[in-house]
Amino acid sequence: MSTEQLDNFKESGDFIQSLDRGLQVIQAFSQNNKALKISDVSKITGLSRPTARRILLTLEHLGFAESSNGVFSLTARTLSLGYTYLSSNNKWNIAHSFMRDFVNKTGESCSISILDGTDIIYVARVSTKRIMSINLDVGSKLPAYATSMGHVLLANLPKEELEKYLTSLNLEKFTDKTILDKDQLRITLEDVLEKNWGGVDQQFEEGLRSIAVPLRDANGKVIAAINCSVHAGRISKEVITNEFLPLLQEYAERISEAMAITNR
Amino acid sequence: MSTEQLDNFKESGDFIQSLDRGLQVIQAFSQNNKALKISDVSKITGLSRPTARRILLTLEHLGFAESSNGVFSLTARTLSLGYTYLSSNNKWNIAHSFMRDFVNKTGESCSISILDGTDIIYVARVSTKRIMSINLDVGSKLPAYATSMGHVLLANLPKEELEKYLTSLNLEKFTDKTILDKDQLRITLEDVLEKNWGGVDQQFEEGLRSIAVPLRDANGKVIAAINCSVHAGRISKEVITNEFLPLLQEYAERISEAMAITNR
DNA sequence: TAATAATGTACGGTATACGTACATCACTTC
DNA sequence: GAAGTGATGTACGTATACCGTACATTATTA
Numbered sequence: 001m002s003t004e005q006l007d008n009f010k011e012s013g014d015f016i017q018s019l020d021r022g023l024q025v026i027q028a029f030s031q032n033n034k035a036l037k038i039s040d041v042s043k044i045t046g047l048s049r050p051t052a053r054r055i056l057l058t059l060e061h062l063g064f065a066e067s068s069n070g071v072f073s074l075t076a077r078t079l080s081l082g083y084t085y086l087s088s089n090n091k092w093n094i095a096h097s098f099m100r101d102f103v104n105k106t107g108e109s110c111s112i113s114i115l116d117g118t119d120i121i122y123v124a125r126v127s128t129k130r131i132m133s134i135n136l137d138v139g140s141k142l143p144a145y146a147t148s149m150g151h152v153l154l155a156n157l158p159k160e161e162l163e164k165y166l167t168s169l170n171l172e173k174f175t176d177k178t179i180l181d182k183d184q185l186r187i188t189l190e191d192v193l194e195k196n197w198g199g200v201d202q203q204f205e206e207g208l209r210s211i212a213v214p215l216r217d218a219n220g221k222v223i224a225a226i227n228c229s230v231h232a233g234r235i236s237k238e239v240i241t242n243e244f245l246p247l248l249q250e251y252a253e254r255i256s257e258a259m260a261i262t263n264r
Numbered sequence: 265m266s267t268e269q270l271d272n273f274k275e276s277g278d279f280i281q282s283l284d285r286g287l288q289v290i291q292a293f294s295q296n297n298k299a300l301k302i303s304d305v306s307k308i309t310g311l312s313r314p315t316a317r318r319i320l321l322t323l324e325h326l327g328f329a330e331s332s333n334g335v336f337s338l339t340a341r342t343l344s345l346g347y348t349y350l351s352s353n354n355k356w357n358i359a360h361s362f363m364r365d366f367v368n369k370t371g372e373s374c375s376i377s378i379l380d381g382t383d384i385i386y387v388a389r390v391s392t393k394r395i396m397s398i399n400l401d402v403g404s405k406l407p408a409y410a411t412s413m414g415h416v417l418l419a420n421l422p423k424e425e426l427e428k429y430l431t432s433l434n435l436e437k438f439t440d441k442t443i444l445d446k447d448q449l450r451i452t453l454e455d456v457l458e459k460n461w462g463g464v465d466q467q468f469e470e471g472l473r474s475i476a477v478p479l480r481d482a483n484g485k486v487i488a489a490i491n492c493s494v495h496a497g498r499i500s501k502e503v504i505t506n507e508f509l510p511l512l513q514e515y516a517e518r519i520s521e522a523m524a525i526t527n528r
Numbered sequence: 529t530a531a532t533a534a535t536g537t538a539c540g541g542t543a544t545a546c547g548t549a550c551a552t553c554a555c556t557t558c
Numbered sequence: 559g560a561a562g563t564g565a566t567g568t569a570c571g572t573a574t575a576c577c578g579t580a581c582a583t584t585a586t587t588a
Contacts, residue, residue, distance in 0.1 A: 082346015139347025
């Protein structure tokens with residue numbers, strides 16, 4: 001939705017400001033913002049200090065936040081709040097047993113993610129050893145343009161949406177191999193769309209290599225991406241494309257099918 | 265917090281009703297409530313229909329919900345909302361590598377959870393094969409009294425809190441072995457407190473056996489529980505208590521230590 | 529075609545939530 | 559130890575955001 005549309009909606013009388021603000025406050029507690037004072041929240045969100053205070057106190061009394069010595073942090077209840085999405089949506093559960101199977105065969109991690117704006121969000125994950133510096137879990141967000149799943153999801157976007165994405169995009173350099181040129185990204189995505197799979201080699205993190213393929217609904221529409229990520233020093237490009245890719249494609253097929261059946 | 269206290273707070277002028285209501289609506293989308301109509305949400309939450317509608321539309325326009333043909337469901341953005349708890353709180357990440365290590369040694373799943381009211385909430389999990397009928401993930405909730413981690417967490421509650429919990433508790437029968445007697449539960453918990461570990465044998469689900477021990481902060485206060493769950497048909501009671509328990513205790517010690525160091 | 533049950537919407541009142549302003553407290557800094 | 563900095567708590571009057579009732583409208587079913 002465009003900002004203009006949002007503004008229109010905000011004045012439509014069907015918009016609840018306080019809910020928006022409350023959710024903004026929860027999101028203010030992101031990485032490196034482990035614990036926040038009232039004034040911190042006020043600064044981050046742009047809300048007035050009394051408003052930030054009221055929201056934090058409300059969250060605390062509802063059990064979504066806790067405070068000690070005037071420093072607030074979220075509680076695990078917030079986590080289960082997000083989990084209502086998963087428990088209300090069993091399609092990713094269906095994928096799980098297939099993913100486990102794939103992981104047992106390859107010995108490497110497997111994940112599913114969907115696109116949310118400029119990010120991918122992990123909705124299912126079966127991991128083996130840890131290969132990334134950050135810990136990925138269901139709910140994690142990563143920038144789409146630097147990941148294999150992101151490439152698959154972006155490549156399958158309608159043309160105009162992709163262009164909108166590309167124009168508003170701000171490319172950040174994560175490693176020496178990160179794509180920093182929009183035209184190059186566009187070419188890469190065209191290639192991904194044609195091949196029907198995407199691969200990223202240490203563009204997001206040094207030593208991390210991954211491939212991804214789409215998951216489709218009954219109509220063939222891409223609804224998610226599934227990937228396999230490996231340690232670059234351990235698994236060569238040849239092995240991942242010649243051995244893992246066909247297997248991943250096979251499993252993607254089977255998962256898409258299983259989800260289509262149960263969604264009928 | 266007691267209801268009375270909450271009511272007092274609600275009238276204090278520091279309570280934001282709309283935020284409370286909005287979060288109630290999100291939580292209305294729990295298991296088996298995959299997709300909800302406006303009137304469904306109104307019924308479940310007790311909110312008037314126009315209010316439910318306003319909240320749903322607001323959530324939709326913020327990207328936390330989506331609708332098609334008048335049926336609303338949550339989006340993955342809700343999931344990432346919950347994930348802000350994890351990313352704002354790195355202590356469970358610290359535990360992850362230890363848990364992986366434990367899983368590699370035993371070949372069985374390992375999880376950490378904390379207490380939230382009458383439920384335990386999973387905050388970290390490294391799983392192998394799937395042994396439960398439901399799929400557990402970070403954010404999942406289970407009733408405390410029927411799980412080994414729940415026993416550990418309940419046993420370490422202050423006396424009065426435990427009593428309060430026990431009096432208000434409604435025991436549900438999950439399997440033939442589920443504890444249904446409060447006195448028996450009390451005795452079990454006393455035993456757990458003394459032994460410093462808890463074990464549950466198919467009380468929550470047929471074929472599921474698990475043991476749990478506490479994780480403590482620098483002051484020795486119990487902050488979470490860590491468990492190991494196995495398939496009852498594959499791993500005997502003897503193996504789990506004689507081989508896995510000492511290992512779990514060792515890892516719990518190491519994790520507690522690691523968290524204490526980084527929290528300094 | 530009537531009836532049921534859902535949704536959309538208008539509207540006026542009021543409780544709700546707001547931000548400014550001031551008081552207070554904790555912690556530096558000179 | 560006094561002045562200064564930056565935080566929090568709180569009072570209060572106001573504006574408005576949000577509310578629910580009531581009615582119109584649109585599926586859906588009988």
